Amino acid sequence: MIGENLARRDAVDKLRGARVYGDDHRPAACLHVRPVLAGIDHGRIRAVDRRQALAVPGALAVFTCEDYPGHKVTGRLIPDMTVLPLDRIRYRGEIVALAVGETERAAEEAARAVVVEVEELPALFTPQQALEPGAVAIHESGNRVLHRTVERGDVHRVWAEAAVVVEHHYSTPLVEHAYLEPDNAFASWEDDRLIVNGSCQDIHAAQKLVAQTLGLPLERVCVRRNMIGGSFGGKTDPLLELFVALAAYVFRRPAYMRLTREEMFRSSVKRHPAYIHCKSAADRNGRLLAMQASILVDNAAYSYSGPAICSRMLTHATGCYTVPNVRLDLQLVYTNNPPTAAMRGYGEPQIVFAVESQMDEMARALGMDPLAFRRKNALRVGDRTLTEQLLTGSVGLGQTLRAVEDWRRDNPPPPPPPGFVLGRGVASMFFGIGKTGKLDPSTVRLEWDGERLAVYSAVCEMGQGSRQALLQIAAEALEIDSARISIVDNDTETCPDAGITSASRITYTTGRALQDACRRLREQLTAMAQHTPEDVTLPLVVEETFTPEKTAIQLPAFTGEPYPTYAYATQLAEVAVNPGTGEVRLLRVVAAHDVGRAINRRMVCGQIEGGVAMGAGYALSEQYRPGRTESFHAYILPTAQDAPEIIPILIEDEESTGPFGAKGVGEPALVATAPAIVNAIRDAVGVRIYDLPALGEKVFFAMQAQKEGG
Amino acid sequence: MPQYVRPTRMEDALALLSGETERCLILAGGTDLVVDCGEADLSGRILLDVTALPELGQLRLEGETLRLGAGVSFTEIIESGTIPGCLGLLKQAAASIGSPQIRNTATVGGNLGTASPGGDFCIALSGLRAEVVLLSARGERSLPVEAFFTGVKKNRCQPDELIVRLDIRLPLASRYRKLGLRRSLALPILALGVSEYVDGWRIAMGPVTPVPFRPVETEALLTGGGSPAEAAALAEQEVTRLGGGRRSSLRGSVEYKRKMAGALLAEVLKEMEEDRHWRNR
Numbered sequence: 001m002i003g004e005n006l007a008r009r010d011a012v013d014k015l016r017g018a019r020v021y022g023d024d025h026r027p028a029a030c031l032h033v034r035p036v037l038a039g040i041d042h043g044r045i046r047a048v049d050r051r052q053a054l055a056v057p058g059a060l061a062v063f064t065c066e067d068y069p070g071h072k073v074t075g076r077l078i079p080d081m082t083v084l085p086l087d088r089i090r091y092r093g094e095i096v097a098l099a100v101g102e103t104e105r106a107a108e109e110a111a112r113a114v115v116v117e118v119e120e121l122p123a124l125f126t127p128q129q130a131l132e133p134g135a136v137a138i139h140e141s142g143n144r145v146l147h148r149t150v151e152r153g154d155v156h157r158v159w160a161e162a163a164v165v166v167e168h169h170y171s172t173p174l175v176e177h178a179y180l181e182p183d184n185a186f187a188s189w190e191d192d193r194l195i196v197n198g199s200c201q202d203i204h205a206a207q208k209l210v211a212q213t214l215g216l217p218l219e220r221v222c223v224r225r226n227m228i229g230g231s232f233g234g235k236t237d238p239l240l241e242l243f244v245a246l247a248a249y250v251f252r253r254p255a256y257m258r259l260t261r262e263e264m265f266r267s268s269v270k271r272h273p274a275y276i277h278c279k280s281a282a283d284r285n286g287r288l289l290a291m292q293a294s295i296l297v298d299n300a301a302y303s304y305s306g307p308a309i310c311s312r313m314l315t316h317a318t319g320c321y322t323v324p325n326v327r328l329d330l331q332l333v334y335t336n337n338p339p340t341a342a343m344r345g346y347g348e349p350q351i352v353f354a355v356e357s358q359m360d361e362m363a364r365a366l367g368m369d370p371l372a373f374r375r376k377n378a379l380r381v382g383d384r385t386l387t388e389q390l391l392t393g394s395v396g397l398g399q400t401l402r403a404v405e406d407w408r409r410d411n412p413p414p415p416p417p418p419g420f421v422l423g424r425g426v427a428s429m430f431f432g433i434g435k436t437g438k439l440d441p442s443t444v445r446l447e448w449d450g451e452r453l454a455v456y457s458a459v460c461e462m463g464q465g466s467r468q469a470l471l472q473i474a475a476e477a478l479e480i481d482s483a484r485i486s487i488v489d490n491d492t493e494t495c496p497d498a499g500i501t502s503a504s505r506i507t508y509t510t511g512r513a514l515q516d517a518c519r520r521l522r523e524q525l526t527a528m529a530q531h532t533p534e535d536v537t538l539p540l541v542v543e544e545t546f547t548p549e550k551t552a553i554q555l556p557a558f559t560g561e562p563y564p565t566y567a568y569a570t571q572l573a574e575v576a577v578n579p580g581t582g583e584v585r586l587l588r589v590v591a592a593h594d595v596g597r598a599i600n601r602r603m604v605c606g607q608i609e610g611g612v613a614m615g616a617g618y619a620l621s622e623q624y625r626p627g628r629t630e631s632f633h634a635y636i637l638p639t640a641q642d643a644p645e646i647i648p649i650l651i652e653d654e655e656s657t658g659p660f661g662a663k664g665v666g667e668p669a670l671v672a673t674a675p676a677i678v679n680a681i682r683d684a685v686g687v688r689i690y691d692l693p694a695l696g697e698k699v700f701f702a703m704q705a706q707k708e709g710g
Numbered sequence: 711m712p713q714y715v716r717p718t719r720m721e722d723a724l725a726l727l728s729g730e731t732e733r734c735l736i737l738a739g740g741t742d743l744v745v746d747c748g749e750a751d752l753s754g755r756i757l758l759d760v761t762a763l764p765e766l767g768q769l770r771l772e773g774e775t776l777r778l779g780a781g782v783s784f785t786e787i788i789e790s791g792t793i794p795g796c797l798g799l800l801k802q803a804a805a806s807i808g809s810p811q812i813r814n815t816a817t818v819g820g821n822l823g824t825a826s827p828g829g830d831f832c833i834a835l836s837g838l839r840a841e842v843v844l845l846s847a848r849g850e851r852s853l854p855v856e857a858f859f860t861g862v863k864k865n866r867c868q869p870d871e872l873i874v875r876l877d878i879r880l881p882l883a884s885r886y887r888k889l890g891l892r893r894s895l896a897l898p899i900l901a902l903g904v905s906e907y908v909d910g911w912r913i914a915m916g917p918v919t920p921v922p923f924r925p926v927e928t929e930a931l932l933t934g935g936g937s938p939a940e941a942a943a944l945a946e947q948e949v950t951r952l953g954g955g956r957r958s959s960l961r962g963s964v965e966y967k968r969k970m971a972g973a974l975l976a977e978v979l980k981e982m983e984e985d986r987h988w989r990n991r
Contacts, residue, residue: 581970639893
């Protein structure tokens with residue numbers, strides 16, 4: 001069962017286009033909610049004039065923040081956000097008010113007729129601008145949200161003695177999650193309970209937020225999760241759920257809301273841009289001596305998960321290596337960009353892009369092979385991480401390096417396409433499983449009726465295959481046919497809190513809780529088998545919580561054991577570059593991933609393939625520009641024609657605390673790809689791109705500059 | 711709801727177009743029309759579906775002329791055994807448009823009718839000696855493709871006229887090269903169509919000006935026997951001298967387009983030279 005490529009249960013329905021998603025199930029007779037978007041980057045709200053809107057036939061109401069009867073602050077880590085803005089607009093796509101109508105058209109017309117009187121304020125679009133003295137304060141607390149420093153040893157001693165010192169500035173852009181299914185939600189009353197159907201990655205958190213903003217007791221709110229068509233972290237924080245809940249609450253009728261793709265582009269959360277100044281040094285034998293980085297992270301209009309993303313960024317900021325001397329300085333800064341929040345990789349795509357580019361440059365400067373250089377410094381069992389956590393097992397990094405070395409040796413570069421030159425680049429990474437230094441237990445409840453097993457846990461199936469993975473874990477643990485098992489994950493009433501589905505933590509955390517629960521169930525069944533049938537009470541219910549072992553990060557020392565285990569990977573990208581135009585074609589990507597244990601090998605490969613494709617877009621073509629990229633016309637995702645051949649290699653260095661040894665792969669899949677590609681371009685044409693994306697135009701002008709300068 | 715008609719005879723289509731000019735929306739593949747209409751209220755309009763008109767579907771050689779119906783889809787062009795190798799430009803341009811699904815329904819006439827400065831077929835046809843044939847209840851007329859486009863999304867087709875076909879003189883050889891932000895579903899950063907006729911060369915490129923741009927000095931240079939390297943340098947100069955252009959469009963800065971005019975032309979001329987050698991072996 002473990003490792004087997006069982007077909008996913010939801011595959012056939014999804015392929016057939018069966019009615020599975022939220023929009024397919026919206027109530028027949030419902031009110032419609034449409035957003036009023038800000039349209040300016042920064043300003044004070046003077047007044048919201050509803051009169052013309054309410055005069056539209058079919059229009060029922062215009063809601064602003066004041067209409068929420070409960071506690072309006074929704075910011076989770078930092079209370080800098082309310083369910084709708086109180087008196088300030090902080091980004092162009094911000095939803096300022098809601099129009100409710102009998103039909104979607106009436107609501108839309110009403111939304112357009114709402115007049116928001118604003119006093120415009122100057123707007124800031126980079127952390128650098130926001131830190132300038134005299135810059136307008138986007139929040140009362142000032143523009144700097146957070147400032148962290150980490151020091152080990154003494155970097156200053158090192159620069160003079162090092163054999164090689166490499167110093168560069170890197171930057172990464174805003175990018176869009178671009179999941180296939182635009183946001184939607186609906187809510188209705190069942191007796192005296194408000195039932196909200198949404199797409200949230202954490203339905204228990206959504207339930208709390210709905211109850212809190214409406215001032216309802218928790219027991220009177222139930223959140224159910226619709227089937228989700230992709231998320232990548234974008235559906236972490238409930239939004240539409242809160243909007244339809246208010247409409248249903250006020251009118252005591254079902255209410256529905258969806259966003260168009262254009263509204264998703266304008267309004268939805270993005271990945272944090274980062275500006276990273278790196279200085280790294282190594283000795284002539286290739287041992288890393290020091291890494292220094294000063295990092296500016298764009299917190300955009302509201303914090304969302306910003307501080308947590310920064311924690312992960314910092315804990316991984318020296319790469320998957322041992323480095324004796326370190327100096328890190330990170331600032332998280334507000335701007336008027338659309339909110340930056342959780343997106344696959346959670347800070348690592350940005351920092352690893354910088355670190356792995358630096359590693360490549362150091363290897364070059366030393367005349368060392370890039371894989372050999374990494375192997376020399378790679379984390380091993382017995383090493384300590386940056387936070388001084390001792391790695392005691394399941395460190396498959398070395399195996400991933402060897403797998404890529406072997407592939408490279410066995411697959412010499414092919415002849416390039418006519419007019420192109422070939423290049424290869426590598427990058428390695430590690431990824432702590434679970435929330436950085438925060439307790440994140442997961443609870444599972446089993447119900448066995450003698451024939452069939454039902455597994456209850458509020459895990460978010462968003463297309464990654466969590467249901468299938470848990471199914472196979474349960475089938476293996478109980479040694480029963482998977483056809484007798486059902487996974488129920490989408491209702492706050494019946495499903496215990498699994499914690500959020502993110503941080504690549506579900507297979508490890510919920511899978512482990514499930515494995516433990518199944519073991520207890522077997523013990524109980526075995527014990528029961530010794531009694532007479534009359535003594536047996538069915539259904540048997542077993543509830544189990546697994547809390548991964550970790551410690552918080554102690555400040556200011558920045559020490560601790562923030563993750564129970566880490567996933568590792570090395571990727572190699574093979575590109576063809578046209579020296580005449582700068583065009584980059586991504587030919588192949590080899591992706592060797594230590595996943596501990598693959599529960600379903602094909603699903604793990606699917607995650608790797610999807611992650612590589614996303615990393616390729618990040619590297620070569622995706623950049624979100626507020627006001628300018630508001631459709632797939634202008635926001636350039638790779639198409640099937642642009643996708644490389646992807647060669648996943650699964651390394652299984654089993655994690656003793658994981659279910660059957662499993663760790664995780666969802667986010668690791670993405671992290672090493674962009675630097676591998678940029679390193680490959682460097683290999684092909686001798687120029688390095690420091691600012692993603694590596695558009696053909698940038699490559700071309702970099703080559704020009706090199707010709708003229710050199 | 712709009713009215714929908716799909717006449718099978720040209721005279722019926724033209725009569726409707728002339729009698730109800732303001733109400734008619736011409737529908738062939740619909741890949742531009744459907745998107746442009748969006749959620750607009752089309753009640754009172756007439757969707758005039760021209761895909762059943764035989765004249766629009768023609769694709770045949772008549773001596774030294776290819777008659778290409780405006781209703782021919784890009785997939786049909788790619789798969790056509792009628793289009794000779796010397797018109798490689800047409801197949802390459804067709805293959806560079808959109809995606810397979812779009813190519814299955816989008817038509818030559820639609821691309822020309824939309825007249826976008828980045829329209830691949832607008833650029834491609836401008837790189838050939840071609841005539842656009844227009845039909846209305848008032849009769850038939852034709853004009854050279856270089857006279858057809860008048861501005862961004864503007865052409866000389868009158869509201870009561872239908873683009874019926876393109877008459878294309880066969881060149882000795884031709885090629886199309888497109889540089890986009892990705893390899894499919896991409897509007898061009900810069901695209902160019904080049905054809906060599908017995909008595910002269912022809913080059914068209916876009917999007918650089920509101921209508922497809924002809925670097926006439928470069929054409930003259932090649933016609934006079936100039937080398938590919940000289941031609942590439944001159945093409946870059948001609949585009950640079952145009953000046954203007956949006957400093958940094960999402961699809962490439964002005965500086966990049968200028969450089970690419972030369973770079974892409976150099977590539978195309980090199981390929982055409984290799985083809986010529988291979989042909990003359």
